[in-house]
Amino acid sequence: MDRHTNHGSQQLQLWRSQGNLPARQRFVMSYVRKHLVAGESLIYETGVHWSVLLGPLVIAMVIFAGAIACLLQRNSDFLYAGAALLGVALAVLAVAVVKRNATEIAVTNRRVIIKTGWVDRRSLEIMLAKVESIGITESFLGRMLGYGTVVIRGTGGTPEPFERIAHPSELRKHVHEQADQART
Numbered sequence: 001m002d003r004h005t006n007h008g009s010q011q012l013q014l015w016r017s018q019g020n021l022p023a024r025q026r027f028v029m030s031y032v033r034k035h036l037v038a039g040e041s042l043i044y045e046t047g048v049h050w051s052v053l054l055g056p057l058v059i060a061m062v063i064f065a066g067a068i069a070c071l072l073q074r075n076s077d078f079l080y081a082g083a084a085l086l087g088v089a090l091a092v093l094a095v096a097v098v099k100r101n102a103t104e105i106a107v108t109n110r111r112v113i114i115k116t117g118w119v120d121r122r123s124l125e126i127m128l129a130k131v132e133s134i135g136i137t138e139s140f141l142g143r144m145l146g147y148g149t150v151v152i153r154g155t156g157g158t159p160e161p162f163e164r165i166a167h168p169s170e171l172r173k174h175v176h177e178q179a180d181q182a183r184t
Contacts (some may be wrong), residue, residue: 030045030104031104031113031115031121031123032045032104032106032108032113032115035113036108037110040108040109040110040111041108041109042106042107042108043106043107043108043109043174043177043178044106044107044170044171044174045104045105045106045107046105046106046165046166046167046170046171047100047101047103047104047105047165047166048100048103048164048165048166049145049146049147049164049165049166050100050166051145051147051164052096052099052100052164053093053096053097053100055096056092056093056095056096057093057096059092060089060090060092060093061089063085063088063089063092064085064086064089066082066085067082067083067085067086067089068082069082070082070085071083071086098118099118101118102115102116102117102118103115103116103117103162105150105162105165105171107171107174107175107178108178109128109178109181109182110127110128110178110182111125111126111127111128112124112125112126112128112131112152112175113125114152114160114162116162124152124160126152126154126157127182128175128178128179128182129179129182129183130154130155131152131153131154131155131175131179132153132154132155132157133151133152133153134150134151134152134153134171134172134175134176135150135151135153135159136148136149136150136151136168136169136172137149137151138168146166146167147164147165147166147167147168148164148165148168148169149161149162149163149164149165149168150162150165150168150171150172152175
């Protein structure tokens with residue numbers, strides 16, 4: 001079997017195995033899933049915590065309130081302003097959701113993969129054997145809501161901080177477990 005056919009069958013198996021994934025991940029294959037190599041399996045995935053949407057949500061609600069106030073006026077100029085404000089409120093929410101979903105963090109049986117950005121992409125891949133340390137900083141609110149800053153340092157590399165990551169302790173646990181298995 002040639003390399004392309006084998007890759008195609010791996011993709012088909014991957015798509016079939018996604019039946020128990022959330023709808024977002026079933027229909028849009030993530031960066032991490034697209035870049036798994038032969039024999040590599042996904043162990044854990046996380047991303048940016050939902051709390052990053054709170055600020056844009058408040059801003060969108062204020063703009064939305066202004067839009068409603070404009071739409072309740074009988075003047076046609078206010079109707080156009082209200083419609084424009086509705087568009088701005090939706091755009092603020094859409095940009096926030098896209099930015100949040102543009103960060104993927106995963107642990108496989110071979111490496112840690114972190115991808116940020118949608119248009120301008122930045123990716124960091126560290127082989128598990130090369131992970132020197134993984135640190136977590138959680139504020140009081142972060143501990144309550146389940147987010148924190150994760151700092152990963154590879155052997156000989158500079159520390160890489162990633163802020164507002166969901167379930168940082170779980171991420172660290174999976175990195176340690178897989179790193180131990182990779183060393184044995």
